[in-house]
Structures are given as C-alpha cells and as structure tokens.
Amino acid sequence: MTVLSIQNLNVTFSTEGGDLHALKDVSFEVPERRIVGIVGESGCGKSTLINAILGLLADNGRVSGGEMMFQGRDLSRLSPREMTALRGPQIATVFQDPMGALNPVISVGRQMTNIQYRSGLSKAEKAERAVAMLRRVRIPDPEAALARFPHQFSGGMKQRIAIAMALMMEPALLIADEPTTALDATLEVATIELLQELQAQIGCSVLFISHHLGVIAELCEDVVVMYAGEVVERGTTRQVFNSSRHPYTERLLDCDPARQSSRTRHLPTIPGEIPDLRARPPGCIFAPRCHRRAPVCDTPPPEETVQSGHVARCHMVTP
Amino acid sequence: MxxxxxxxxxxxxxxxxxxxxxxxxxxxxxxxxxxxxxxxxxxxxxxxxxxxxxxxxxxxxxxxxxxxxxxxxQGDLGNEVLSDRPVSRVVLEQLPYTLALIAGGMVWSVALGIPLGCWAAVKRGSLADRLVGVLSVAVIAVPSFVVAIYALLIFAVSLRWLPAIGAGEPDDLGDQLVHLILPSIAVGLGWVGYIARMVRASMLEVLEAQHIRTARAFGLPDNQITYQYALTIAILPTITLLGVGIGQMLSSAVFAEIVFARPGVGKLVYDAILTRNYPLVTGAVLVTTVLFVLINLVADLIVGALDPRVRSSF
Known part of the structure; x- marks a missing residue:
C-alpha cells in the first residue's frame, strides 16, 4: 500500500519575469510505514514540493499538472476546507527552524491543545495527551512544560516539542522538512534516533527532506534525488547510494565531506549553477553542469529503469 | 510579571x-x-x-x-492667580472630561482600526486592501480641528442629530455620552488610519512567520490563526504606538474642547494662557505629563501581559 503517490507533478509560479516552472514531472511514492528521503541542494524544489503536498503554495503558485494521490484522493483537487481537514490529523509536518516554528506568545500547552480541536476530547484529556507526548520526546517535567513559552526551551527541546506536536496527531504521513539542519551534530543524531523510534511505534510513513546525505543514508529506506525541480534518480537507499546512475547523484555523493578518502583542504564542488527555471533548457536539466555530457543530452532524457524500483532520468544510464 | x-x-x-x-x-x-x-x-x-x-x-x-x-x-501645585484656589483641585475638576474625550476617541478608533488593518492584511492586494490604504492616509492627513469643525457643521448644525456644544448635564450619563460623540470622532478619526496602517503592516510581517506556517500545517482554522496566533503578536507595536500617540491625542483634545466648548484640561490650559495664569498652566502641564506617563505605563504592562518574551527579559 502506498500512502502518497505523486505522478508527474508540475508546479508553476507566476513571477514578473514570466512563469517559473518550479517542479517538473515529479513522480515518486511513499509506501506505508516507510521512510522516504528527498535529497538535493538548496533551490532544488524540496520546499515547493512540501508546500504543494500541504496545499500551502504561495498565492502566485499553482499545481499546473499531475496528481498527488493521498489515501485514494488527489490532493490537488481538494477544496481548501478539505485540505485544512487533512493537515494535522492525516499529514503532519515538522519544519526546519525550531526557533521560529512555535508561536512565541502562546504557551506550549495551549499550542498543543489547540491543534487537537478536532479530537472531541475534553480540555483535561487534551492536556493529558500533550503531557504524554512530551514525555515520549523526553522533555523534562512535561506537566510544567505546558505552562512555559517556546523561548524558555533550547533549540533541541523546541524541535522535540515540534516533533511531539506532529506525532501527537498520529498522522498517516509525517513530513519532516530538514528537521535537524538547525541543530548541532550530537543533537542531530539524537533527534534522528527519536524520530526513528517514534515512527516505528506510531507506524506512520515519513517523507524526510534533507540535504545531508549521511542523515538520509542513516534514516531512510528509499531516496528521491531532486535537481532543479526534477526527480533525477530514485530507488532504495542502497541502490541510489551504492550504485548511483545519474551523473548528478554521483557528483553529489562525491561532494559529501564524509566520503572524502584523504585529508583535503578543498572539498569538491559541482561547477556551475542551477539554471534559470523560467527558461528551462529543452534537453536534460543537468546537462550544462554534467561531466558526461553528450550531444544526445540536448533532447529530453527518458526515465530509465535501472533495476526494479531504481529509476534515473538520464540518457547515459546503461542497464 | x-x-x-x-x-x-x-x-x-x-x-x-x-x-x-x-x-x-x-x-x-x-x-x-x-x-x-x-x-x-x-x-x-x-x-x-x-x-x-x-x-x-x-x-x-x-x-x-x-x-x-x-x-x-504630594499633589500641591500651588494656588492659581485669579481665584487663589489650589491648582491641583482646579485641574482635577477638569480632568474627567478630558479623560472621557480621549478614552472615547481611543475606544472607537481601536475598535475600527484593528479589524480594518487585519482585514486589509488578510485580503492583501485586493480592492478592499487598497481602499483601506487610501482612506487611512486620507484621515491621517486631515487635522483634527478640521474634522471637529466639519463634524459640528454637518451633524450638529445641518442635520441637528447631535448636540453642538458643552459636555451635557452633569447628572445625566446618557446626555454626557451623546455630547461625547462628535468630539471623540474629531479626536479619534486620524487614529483609525494610523492604527489600520500599523496593524496591517505588522500583520503582513507576522503572517509570513514560520510559526504561522506551522499553525497552517496543523490545519488550524483561518480565523484562529489570524486573530489568535497572528494578531496577538501584530498588536504589540500598535499598543506601544498608542501609548506614545496619547500625547498627540491630548493636543488634539485641546482643539476639540475649544471647538465644542467642552470643559477639560485643554480648554483650561488655553484659558490659563490667555489670562497669563502661569501656576495653572504649569499645574495643568504637569498633570498632563503624569497622565501621559501613566498611559504609557499601562501600554507597557499590556505588552508585557501579551508577550512572555518581554516579561522574562526583566
């Protein structure tokens, strides 16, 4: 069973300089109880993808094609009211910045009870659930924590509170948007382990967005590699990380500091920049930066199946 | 706290x-x-x-x-020159009228300005937003004494809906309130514009904040997000502005009291200056200063009550 199935999703933003094609033919699936990672550099469309799934695209953005099937319903066809009903109980989200993710002037307890407004529980029961969830994310003295405000917690604690809020909803899908990027390395590991543990207990699927390859490799079972608003390669973590076929994935893995075999002062980078998405090249989007470029790359690359479940969008894929 | x-x-x-x-x-x-x-x-x-x-x-x-x-x-501001009565008593006799005028102006401008600002921010870029923007600038630009004179001409002289002068019968609260309507419109009209613009600007900023995105991601109702999650923060700079703006409102109260021949501290100072009654001028200015400081104190305490970050930074 898949919880979320995205097929040929296109998202366009109207800007003063013309239409910006932010996501182009994005397809992937999030199976039940699995953790799927989305990896890519800044500006690759990760955040746009989340906003499209949540129905929270900016006013000038729209889904211009494709479908997002969530539990049998196409999210792009739901009314704002139906989307609001899904957000929280069905699809919960943990955002990147723990400092700003909680409302600064509303107590943690009030924020945690407010989001349970659809549960039909009494006030005391809601508070009880909040306390139980804070305890599960190891917030010390959870009863007292309810009366406190976000600025009275550390960054790591705030992120755990955000995780508690999201998982308290017992969603079918948890979207984690770079939840550990703003944390230091030790907290990052602890947060990942906590997320893993709670995911197993609650049994939800997770869409985990990160640009940190090590975290993705550690946590995720499937990986989707995005570049300039396109999915360039996807498969199981083992397939993508151990036998990557798309040149972009190869270069991305080469750039990972953890993969450097010798001590170096110069970390490798991918030369060039992400192209202007208002004028996409007709051929492969990565061709201008690609080290294996060939004349055929000026035509749109097909999605080549490397192995069952392992797909790369490149002319150079040799099965 | x-x-x-x-x-x-x-x-x-x-x-x-x-x-x-x-x-x-x-x-x-x-x-x-x-x-x-x-x-x-x-x-x-x-x-x-x-x-x-x-x-x-x-x-x-x-x-x-x-x-x-x-x-x-100790409350002893000396005696005034003309009647040799204690200045503090003379000023305190007039103070309730001015307080009522300022409170009236403040209440109605807040009651109108905050919802207008919120509305404009939520409907950003719409015709409603632009209309609120233009009207705000228009009412800010008109001096309060001009508003006072026109209000007097239209509603008291031509239409005869409301009384023109005085503060009403001392024992009749309803009559006093009716007498308060036109002057408080004159004092508060510009403030509707100020407050609407201020609330709109800070609402737009807060609505972009990450925590509002979080609230939306949890499917909270739009009204709750706007009025509880966003407005509680967006209102803070406006409250501070109102505290400081009381000074300006006190000066427009002087005009309103003169135009509508209302008793009050403004009228008192005006008369005292004309008769060179310096102890009275000094006393009235001092009382006004204390009033200004007290209102700012109240504004600070409201901000402290609404914003836990302000409380705990002390």
Whole structure:
C-alpha cells in the first residue's frame, strides 16, 4: 500500500519575469510505514514540493499538472476546507527552524491543545495527551512544560516539542522538512534516533527532506534525488547510494565531506549553477553542469529503469 | 510579571521627576518677576517683596526646585492667580472630561482600526486592501480641528442629530455620552488610519512567520490563526504606538474642547494662557505629563501581559 503517490507533478509560479516552472514531472511514492528521503541542494524544489503536498503554495503558485494521490484522493483537487481537514490529523509536518516554528506568545500547552480541536476530547484529556507526548520526546517535567513559552526551551527541546506536536496527531504521513539542519551534530543524531523510534511505534510513513546525505543514508529506506525541480534518480537507499546512475547523484555523493578518502583542504564542488527555471533548457536539466555530457543530452532524457524500483532520468544510464 | 511591573513603575517615577525638573527650569528661565506679574503694575515694591517671600522666590534656586518637587509629588501645585484656589483641585475638576474625550476617541478608533488593518492584511492586494490604504492616509492627513469643525457643521448644525456644544448635564450619563460623540470622532478619526496602517503592516510581517506556517500545517482554522496566533503578536507595536500617540491625542483634545466648548484640561490650559495664569498652566502641564506617563505605563504592562518574551527579559 502506498500512502502518497505523486505522478508527474508540475508546479508553476507566476513571477514578473514570466512563469517559473518550479517542479517538473515529479513522480515518486511513499509506501506505508516507510521512510522516504528527498535529497538535493538548496533551490532544488524540496520546499515547493512540501508546500504543494500541504496545499500551502504561495498565492502566485499553482499545481499546473499531475496528481498527488493521498489515501485514494488527489490532493490537488481538494477544496481548501478539505485540505485544512487533512493537515494535522492525516499529514503532519515538522519544519526546519525550531526557533521560529512555535508561536512565541502562546504557551506550549495551549499550542498543543489547540491543534487537537478536532479530537472531541475534553480540555483535561487534551492536556493529558500533550503531557504524554512530551514525555515520549523526553522533555523534562512535561506537566510544567505546558505552562512555559517556546523561548524558555533550547533549540533541541523546541524541535522535540515540534516533533511531539506532529506525532501527537498520529498522522498517516509525517513530513519532516530538514528537521535537524538547525541543530548541532550530537543533537542531530539524537533527534534522528527519536524520530526513528517514534515512527516505528506510531507506524506512520515519513517523507524526510534533507540535504545531508549521511542523515538520509542513516534514516531512510528509499531516496528521491531532486535537481532543479526534477526527480533525477530514485530507488532504495542502497541502490541510489551504492550504485548511483545519474551523473548528478554521483557528483553529489562525491561532494559529501564524509566520503572524502584523504585529508583535503578543498572539498569538491559541482561547477556551475542551477539554471534559470523560467527558461528551462529543452534537453536534460543537468546537462550544462554534467561531466558526461553528450550531444544526445540536448533532447529530453527518458526515465530509465535501472533495476526494479531504481529509476534515473538520464540518457547515459546503461542497464 | 511582578519584576517587570516594578521596573516599569520605577521608570515612570523617574520620567515624571525629570519632567518636573524640565518644567521648573522653564518657569525659572521665563524672563520677568513672577511676583510682579501676579500683582500687576500698580503694586508697591514692599508688596512685591512680601509676595516674593511668600512664594519662596528669595530662596536659592535648588531650594526652590526641591520645594516644588516635594510639593508636586504630594499633589500641591500651588494656588492659581485669579481665584487663589489650589491648582491641583482646579485641574482635577477638569480632568474627567478630558479623560472621557480621549478614552472615547481611543475606544472607537481601536475598535475600527484593528479589524480594518487585519482585514486589509488578510485580503492583501485586493480592492478592499487598497481602499483601506487610501482612506487611512486620507484621515491621517486631515487635522483634527478640521474634522471637529466639519463634524459640528454637518451633524450638529445641518442635520441637528447631535448636540453642538458643552459636555451635557452633569447628572445625566446618557446626555454626557451623546455630547461625547462628535468630539471623540474629531479626536479619534486620524487614529483609525494610523492604527489600520500599523496593524496591517505588522500583520503582513507576522503572517509570513514560520510559526504561522506551522499553525497552517496543523490545519488550524483561518480565523484562529489570524486573530489568535497572528494578531496577538501584530498588536504589540500598535499598543506601544498608542501609548506614545496619547500625547498627540491630548493636543488634539485641546482643539476639540475649544471647538465644542467642552470643559477639560485643554480648554483650561488655553484659558490659563490667555489670562497669563502661569501656576495653572504649569499645574495643568504637569498633570498632563503624569497622565501621559501613566498611559504609557499601562501600554507597557499590556505588552508585557501579551508577550512572555518581554516579561522574562526583566
């Protein structure tokens, strides 16, 4: 069973300089109880993808094609009211910045009870659930924590509170948007382990967005590699990380500091920049930066199946 | 909150003390002998000297200031020249009228300005937003005495819906409220614009914040997000602005009281200046200063009550 199935999703933003094609033919699936990672550099469309799934695209953005099937319903066809009903109980989200993710002037307890407004529980029961969830994310003295405000917690604690809020909803899908990027390395590991543990207990699927390859490799079972608003390669973590076929994935893995075999002062980078998405090249989007470029790359690359479940969008894929 | 309240209170006392020092210096630096002014040109030198001693003008300047300072804190602002009544009593008799006028102006401008600002921010870029923007600038640009005169002409003279002058019968609250309508419109109209613009600007900023995105991602109702999650934060700069803006409102109250022939501190100061009743001017200015500081204190305490970050930074 898949919880979320995205097929040929296109998202366009109207800007003063013309239409910006932010996501182009994005397809992937999030199976039940699995953790799927989305990896890519800044500006690759990760955040746009989340906003499209949540129905929270900016006013000038729209889904211009494709479908997002969530539990049998196409999210792009739901009314704002139906989307609001899904957000929280069905699809919960943990955002990147723990400092700003909680409302600064509303107590943690009030924020945690407010989001349970659809549960039909009494006030005391809601508070009880909040306390139980804070305890599960190891917030010390959870009863007292309810009366406190976000600025009275550390960054790591705030992120755990955000995780508690999201998982308290017992969603079918948890979207984690770079939840550990703003944390230091030790907290990052602890947060990942906590997320893993709670995911197993609650049994939800997770869409985990990160640009940190090590975290993705550690946590995720499937990986989707995005570049300039396109999915360039996807498969199981083992397939993508151990036998990557798309040149972009190869270069991305080469750039990972953890993969450097010798001590170096110069970390490798991918030369060039992400192209202007208002004028996409007709051929492969990565061709201008690609080290294996060939004349055929000026035509749109097909999605080549490397192995069952392992797909790369490149002319150079040799099965 | 206790610590915060005490620190704000301490600051208020300090500000009033400094205001007293400045006020005293101004009186002291005005050329001419207050005793001579009070007694008029036909007084003898002996009479002037007697009054100088009675008023304490023969003392060194720092002793004069200390006496002024101590007396003022005890509520003794001296006696006014014309009737020899205590200044504090004369001012306090007039104060309720001015307070009612300012409160009236503030209440209706807040009650209208905040929803308008929110509405414009939520409907950003729409016709409604642009309309609110243009009207805000328009009402800010019109001086309050012009509003007062036109309100008087339209609603009192032409339409005869509302009374033109006075504050109403002293024992009749309803009559007093009816008399309050036009003056408080005059005092508050510009503030509707200020508040709407201010609330709109800070709402737009807050609505972009990450925590609002979080609230949306949890499917909270739009109204709750706008009025509880966003407005509680967006209102904070407006409250501070209102505290400071009370000063401007006090000055427009002077015009309103004159145009509508209402009793009040503004009218009192105006008359006192015309009759050169300096102790009364000083006393009224001091009372106004204290009022200004008190209202700012209240504004600070409201901000502290709404924003836990402000509370705990003390």
């Amino acid at each position: 206790l610590h915060y309240t005490l620190s704000r209170l301490g600051l208020a006392v300090l500000i009033v003390s400094v205001a007293m020092l400045i006020l005293f210096s101004m009186i002291y630096l005005i050329p001419g002998d207050p005793a001579a002014v009070a007694l008029g040109p036909r007084a003898t030198a002996a009479m002037r000297e007697a009054l100088r001693i009675k008023m304490g003008l023969d003392q060194p300047v720092w002793v004069q200031f200390w006496n002024f300072f101590i007396n003022a804190w």
